[in-house]
Amino acid sequence: MERAGPRLSRTLALWAALSPGLGLAQEAGPFATPLPQTLPSPSVTGPQLPAPTLEGEAPLSLTATLAGSDRPLRSGLAWRIYEDRxxxxxxxxxxxxxxxxxSFTLSPGSYVATVTYGFASASKRIVMAxxxxxDQVKVSAGALxxxxxxxxxxxxxxxxxxxVFVPIGTNSEGRLVRSGVKAGELVRLPEGTYHVVSTYGESNAIxxxxxxxxxxxxxxxxxNHRAATVTLKLVAAPGAEAFAGTAFSVLTPGGDTIREAIGAFPAVTLAEGDxxxxxxxxxxxxxxxxxVESGLDRDIEVVARAS
Structure with a gap:
């Protein structure tokens, strides 16, 4: 095979440079520059576009306010959107x-929007077209x-x-709404009358x-409680050191057990009484x-005398 002349070599090199991927760069002679078989895809950057919505979908924006007020509630809310079947x-x-x-994105149709605020709730029918x-949902609620x-x-x-209880008929503690409520805690409730039981300590101060x-x-x-905290002691003599590991029982005069405790000097909160x-x-x-006298905290000593 005859060797290509200078003019042919230059022609082949130019053709290889203009036609990547055709394999001619390997045969174009010493004047050709090898090119990669494939070129990288161009990188395109730009702002992210929002995901497309289905045809007919539209946003539903909601707020909740207390009944009798236009001031919106800003915390403690739980929203649910239901199908209106x-x-x-x-x-x-x-x-x-x-x-x-x-804000919810919803297809055309009827829905029920429900908002819960503590133990109070409200709902409203919404039509999307x-x-x-x-829209705005009014909640009838207050707080304790x-x-x-x-x-x-x-x-x-x-x-x-x-x-906190809801009275039912003549039963003031008909239905328990919430137990273990702490002092100073805000308990959100629907409008109405409630029965509250306050327990001071772990005995009968109620x-x-x-x-x-x-x-x-x-x-x-x-x-307002009428109670006091007493410290129980078993001693050999008034004012003496208390015996460790003593088992105490506090009873009513009728024999009902109010509280039991073990230790050298356990503290017990009791309602006033005998x-x-x-x-x-x-x-x-x-x-x-x-x-026990209301507001008078003191030591109650039992003197261990030999029988």
Whole structure:
């Protein structure tokens, strides 16, 4: 085969440079520059476009306000959007949110928007027809804020627990709404009358009250206890050191057990009244009667005398 002349070599080199991927660069002679068989795809950057919506979908924007007020609620909300079904089947949840002012993208149709605010809730029927909709849901709710005191002295919140009931008929504790409510906690409730039970300590220091909750208002109530905290001791003589590992039982004069405790000097909170204290230590039993006066915290000593 004859060697290509200078003019032919230059022609082949130019053809290879203009026609990548044809394999001619390997045969174009010493004047050709090898090119890659494939070229990288160009990189295109730009702003991210929103995901396309289905035909007819449109946004639904919602806010919640307290009944009798135009001030929107900004926290403690739970939203759910249900299908508005005409059959007897259970409606399906199509969207949910905990935002103060949520926005949902919905297809044309009928829906029920429900918002929960604490133990209060409200709902509204919404019709979507392919256009944006903004609406407002009114919630009939107020709140309870509870605390306890003995006379003018506020009881530390850690020593209190509250339970909230809805009265049913003549039963003031007909239905439990919430137990374990802490002092100072805001309990959101529908408008109405509630029965509140306040427990101070872990024994029988209990107070009750009926409280009314009004729309858009916080009912701040202090339940006044008549109780005291006593420290139980078994001693060899008045004012002497207490015996460790003593088992104590606090009884009513009728023999009902109110509280049991073990230790050298356990503290017990009791409602005011008369009690019997039984102390057991090393197989021996000692007793004494004592009285609790409201607001008077003191030591109750049982003297261990040989029988």
């Amino acid at each position: 005409t059959d007897a089947g259970r409606p399906a949840i199509v969207a949910r949110s905990s935002a103060a002012d949520p 392919g256009a944006p909709v903004s 804020k509870l605390s306890g005191a003995i006379g003018e002295v506020r009881i530390p919140g850690a020593q209190l627990a509250f339970s 107070q009750r009250a009926d409280l009314k909750v009004e729309n858009g208002k916080v009912t701040d109530a202090t339940l 009690y019997v204290l039984i102390a057991r230590h090393d197989g021996q039993v000692f007793t004494r009667e004592f009285k």
